[in-house]
Amino acid sequence: MAIVAVQLGQCGNQIGQEVFNAICSDVRGTHGLCSKKENESYHDACKERFFSEEESEVPVARAVLVDMEPKVISQTLSVAARSGYWKYDDRSHFCQKQGSGNNWANGYSVHGPRHKEVIMNLVQKEAEKCDRLGGFFTIMSMAGGTGSGLGAFVTQCLRDAFPTSFILNHVIWPYGTGEVIVQNYNSVLTLSHLYQSSDALLVHENDVIHKICAQLMNIKQISFRDVNQVIAHQLGSVFQPTYTAESALHYGRNPLGDLMETLVPHPEFKMLGLRNIPQMPENFLAYSTFSWPGLIKHLRQMLIANAKMEEGIDWQVRPPRLGSSTPSSHSTNKPLHFNTSIANLVILRGKDTHSVDLGSFRDPSLYTSWLSPQDAFKAWKTPRAFNKYEKSATLVSNSQFLLKPLDNVVGKAWNMFASKAYIHQYTKFGIEEEDFLDSFTALEQVISSYTSL
Amino acid sequence: MTQSVMVQVGQCGNQVGCRFWDLALREHAAVNKKGIYDEALSSFFRNVDTRSGGDGPDIYKGKIYSLKARALLIDMEEGVVNEILQGPLRDVFDSKQLITDVSGSGNNWAVGHKLYGYQYRENIVEKLRKTAEHCDCLQCFFIIHSMGGGTGSGLGTFVLNLLEDEFPEVYRFVTSVYPSGEDDVITSPYNSVLAMKELNEHADCVLPIENESLFDIVNKIHHMVNSGKLGSTVKQNSLVTSSAGGAKTAQEKPFDAMNNIVANLLLNLTSSARFEGSLNMDLNEISMNLVPFPRLHYLVSSLTPLYTLADVNVPSRRLDQMFSDAFSRDHQLIQADPKHSLYLACALLVRGNVHVSDLRRNIERLKPSLHFVSWNQEGWKTGLCSVPPVGHSHSLLALANNTCVKPTFIGLKDKFMKLYKKKAHLHHYLHIDGMEQSCFSEAISSLSDLIEEYNELDATKGGPRIDPPRLQIAV
Numbered sequence: 072m073a074i075v076a077v078q079l080g081q082c083g084n085q086i087g088q089e090v091f092n093a094i095c096s097d098v099r100g101t102h103g104l105c106s107k108k109e110n111e112s113y114h115d116a117c118k119e120r121f122f123s124e125e126e127s128e129v130p131v132a133r134a135v136l137v138d139m140e141p142k143v144i145s146q147t148l149s150v151a152a153r154s155g156y157w158k159y160d161d162r163s164h165f166c167q168k169q170g171s172g173n174n175w176a177n178g179y180s181v182h183g184p185r186h187k188e189v190i191m192n193l194v195q196k197e198a199e200k201c202d203r204l205g206g207f208f209t210i211m212s213m214a215g216g217t218g219s220g221l222g223a224f225v226t227q228c229l230r231d232a233f234p235t236s237f238i239l240n241h242v243i244w245p246y247g248t249g250e251v252i253v254q255n256y257n258s259v260l261t262l263s264h265l266y267q268s269s270d271a272l273l274v275h276e277n278d279v280i281h282k283i284c285a286q287l288m289n290i291k292q293i294s295f296r297d298v299n300q301v302i303a304h305q306l307g308s309v310f311q312p313t314y315t316a317e318s319a320l321h322y323g324r325n326p327l328g329d330l331m332e333t334l335v336p337h338p339e340f341k342m343l344g345l346r347n348i349p350q351m352p353e354n355f356l357a358y359s360t361f362s363w364p365g366l367i368k369h370l371r372q373m374l375i376a377n378a379k380m381e382e383g384i385d386w387q388v389r390p391p392r393l394g395s396s397t398p399s400s401h402s403t404n405k406p407l408h409f410n411t412s413i414a415n416l417v418i419l420r421g422k423d424t425h426s427v428d429l430g431s432f433r434d435p436s437l438y439t440s441w442l443s444p445q446d447a448f449k450a451w452k453t454p455r456a457f458n459k460y461e462k463s464a465t466l467v468s469n470s471q472f473l474l475k476p477l478d479n480v481v482g483k484a485w486n487m488f489a490s491k492a493y494i495h496q497y498t499k500f501g502i503e504e505e506d507f508l509d510s511f512t513a514l515e516q517v518i519s520s521y522t523s524l
Numbered sequence: 525m526t527q528s529v530m531v532q533v534g535q536c537g538n539q540v541g542c543r544f545w546d547l548a549l550r551e552h553a554a555v556n557k558k559g560i561y562d563e564a565l566s567s568f569f570r571n572v573d574t575r576s577g578g579d580g581p582d583i584y585k586g587k588i589y590s591l592k593a594r595a596l597l598i599d600m601e602e603g604v605v606n607e608i609l610q611g612p613l614r615d616v617f618d619s620k621q622l623i624t625d626v627s628g629s630g631n632n633w634a635v636g637h638k639l640y641g642y643q644y645r646e647n648i649v650e651k652l653r654k655t656a657e658h659c660d661c662l663q664c665f666f667i668i669h670s671m672g673g674g675t676g677s678g679l680g681t682f683v684l685n686l687l688e689d690e691f692p693e694v695y696r697f698v699t700s701v702y703p704s705g706e707d708d709v710i711t712s713p714y715n716s717v718l719a720m721k722e723l724n725e726h727a728d729c730v731l732p733i734e735n736e737s738l739f740d741i742v743n744k745i746h747h748m749v750n751s752g753k754l755g756s757t758v759k760q761n762s763l764v765t766s767s768a769g770g771a772k773t774a775q776e777k778p779f780d781a782m783n784n785i786v787a788n789l790l791l792n793l794t795s796s797a798r799f800e801g802s803l804n805m806d807l808n809e810i811s812m813n814l815v816p817f818p819r820l821h822y823l824v825s826s827l828t829p830l831y832t833l834a835d836v837n838v839p840s841r842r843l844d845q846m847f848s849d850a851f852s853r854d855h856q857l858i859q860a861d862p863k864h865s866l867y868l869a870c871a872l873l874v875r876g877n878v879h880v881s882d883l884r885r886n887i888e889r890l891k892p893s894l895h896f897v898s899w900n901q902e903g904w905k906t907g908l909c910s911v912p913p914v915g916h917s918h919s920l921l922a923l924a925n926n927t928c929v930k931p932t933f934i935g936l937k938d939k940f941m942k943l944y945k946k947k948a949h950l951h952h953y954l955h956i957d958g959m960e961q962s963c964f965s966e967a968i969s970s971l972s973d974l975i976e977e978y979n980e981l982d983a984t985k986g987g988p989r990i991d992p993p994r995l996q997i998a999v
Binding site: 081085140141142143146168169170171172173174216246247248249250251252253281284285291292293294295296298481482483485486487489490491492493495496511512515516519 | 663904991
């Protein structure tokens with residue numbers, strides 16, 4: 072089944088291009104560490120998923136590029152084509168001349184309706200190229216105007232036009248200390264709207280990735296390109312082909328569906344976090360060895376202690392002992408900082424994955440009581456190594472990972488809203504105070520739900 | 525890609541504008557090696573085939589034939605505009621972009637606004653429409669003028685009004701030169717306050733400039749260059765005040781260096797809209813992020829570095845120094861000290877080989893020493909443009925919405941009241957058709973209200989931070 076990517080705004084397009092790059096270079100590589108047959112299966116599955124069969128020397132990415140100003144898209148198209156290994160369809164993009172001015176209302180209420188038909192036509196065309204449509208993967212930032220506002224509108228349109236398809240929104244959480252002053256308003260409006268039409272929100276935080284670049288990748292002068300490449304690697308590690316428990320002989324054909332089924336049992340809980348280890352500069356890889364027990368142990372502790380990367384993990388945090396209290400009681404009996412999960416997905420790639428013991432992830436004390444640990448935890452595997460890492464483990468988690476960042480953003484936005492600052496910029500385009508209040512209410516609900524896990 | 529139109533009004537406006545076009549050509553020439561008319565150029569220039577004599581059609585792609593500035597030059601006396609038309613920039617403008625008269629406005633806002641405004645209204649509207657028609661997607665009008673005189677101040681604000689009526693969707697950014705302390709125009713307080721009312725009500729963003737600050741900066745550079753205190757040599761043509769390599773007049777007028785600074789301000793402001801970068805900052809984003817309440821749209825600007833040392837490799841420390849300088853009082857373009865007042869919002873537009881990590885490091889470093897309003901503690905807007913200005917490897921433009929503009933406005937109000945109480949020179953204004961006492965009282969009241977809004981914000985500074993209680997959800 073094929074996934075159609077929708078890249079929205081500057082951030083969405085810059086990241087999207089790196090994602091296709093990462094996927095392509097992984098598939099091309101000879102570092103698969105597996106049999107030729109395996110490699111071929113992997114290659115075919117990947118190609119079906121992300122690239123379309125067209126008369127072209129290089130694979131054509133299944134993507135629609137949308138932005139309200141032309142500079143970024145033209146750069147994205149040309150950088151992709153220059154790689155010589157893949158490209159975008161020349162007709163699958165839409166842009167205008169003047170951007171959204173970091174104004175969510177402009178993106179949602181003005182650009183959205185105005186360009187709905189053209190954009191949805193492009194999406195329809197890409198969808199028709201797929202033998203079987205597996206769903207949509209949108210990439211956007213929350214801080215700006217196009218990715219956030221137009222992105223929320225387009226997601227709604229996708230939901231209306233494709234009621235039975237899966238929609239996964241990849242959302243970039245901006246740096247805490249501003250990239251955009253009104254980023255908290257834009258974020259609140261985006262999240263509350265996405266929650267209604269999307270199936271799940273997969274979040275990457277700029278601050279976290281920045282730290283990974285600084286401390287793990289040893290990059291001295293970090294550019295957005297570096298950040299985007301780490302994000303692309305992490306996304307690739309989730310969406311490249313794998314075997315699942317249900318599909319043990321063939322590469323899974325419904326990655327989005329499987330993801331949703333595993334991780335989103337309840338529509339109130341859609342926030343997914345991502346962790347991937349190990350991460351290091353490429354030239355270190357040859358000198359490093361990892362053991363699966365070690366990687367699994369680290370990943371599990373990262374989950375429990377809500378660590379953002381594999382350095383600086385708090386090993387003191389332990390799950391609560393079952394039987395000593397009812398799991399749903401409010402924090403009093405739970406150890407501090409313990410991250411409760413609803414469901415988890417671990418993806419293992421590389422050498423000896425078949426023999427890895429994942430029992431520690433099935434520990435019922437990690438989870439809420441709603442699902443049995445068998446249902447709350449799933450593992451996908453492939454012996455085919457990813458992106459030169461001999462062993463690589465990824466965790467996609469529906470847990471309290473994003474509770475604190477969400478609470479922060481809502482708090483700051485509320486603070487600003489109380490003084491009515493910048494509101495005139497939004498009412499100018501038709502988003503009223505009422506709409507803000509609705510969004511705040513919706514998100515406080517989400518915060519409350521995740522807090523009481 | 526969007527286009528912007530420059531409207532230069534009065535002697536000051538036209539002199540600054542002239543420097544702007546000179547530097548803009550120089551900047552694009554440095555970047556555009558192939559002579560192809562590209563999107564970046566089209567933001568400020570039209571490409572016209574003038575071979576057939578007269579004004580040929582616009583050419584949107586391909587080779588550059590003849591570049592024409594998207595500008596309107598307005599002055600009620602001919603001297604300055606004539607000089608521009610006889611100078612090296614004569615081919616950049618054509619006669620259809622000029623509106624001139626002979627007698628000037630006599631440093632009288634009423635003459636500029638009411639008399640000439642009424643007289644030239646049709647003409648101005650028609651020429652504006654023509655310029656707008658040549659634009660694919662017109663985003664912004666830039667007005668350059670001074671506040672203290674008659675034409676720039678009066679007619680300039682009249683044009684501002686016109687722009688709002690005729691082109692309500694297009695942004696209006698105004699660069700206003702405020703009168704200096706020892707200004708020799710007696711009526712400048714009247715002119716400035718009358719103009720302020722118009723700026724309050726009709727501008728999207730105002731960038732106030734004070735001659736004293738420009739003068740101090742020019743002197744500082746002069747000092748640094750000549751004192752030999754610097755270890756390595758300073759690259760002469762990298763000075764933010766220099767027009768070396770551009771169209772040079774026989775003698776550099778004393779104001780040229782100062783005007784170059786303002787021209788550079790405008791170039792930097794629009795750089796991210798014209799050139800690519802990893803984090804673009806368009807003009808509409810500036811207005812969106814820096815104007816929390818409609819009337820508080822006065823932005824204090826600062827440009828660094830003022831010069832580049834010949835040393836090409838930029839160590840982190842020097843880069844960090846650039847950021848620190850942007851917040852120091854002597855780099856501001858008005859007499860103000862933002863560090864000791866309250867920030868409502870701040871924007872940093874970086875050009876050249878600077879990365880997001882440099883930006884973040886410096887924001888973290890400088891934040892503790894700055895006071896931000898309680899509801900906007902992380903009020904930073906950032907932009908990264910890959911193309912540096914000519915002669916530099918990197919540069920920074922800081923725009924601050926800060927209560928440090930208040931003293932400038934209070935100064936204006938005081939000087940105004942001194943004259944007004946005695947009704948000095950009032951008759952020169954009142955005998956102009958359309959001008960009444962109420963114009964004065966409304967203007968001073970508008971200014972007082974503005975000052976009061978800043979006062980209220982200042983009152984919150986340093987006080988206890990009380991966050992409003994969050995919404996409670998019934999579980």
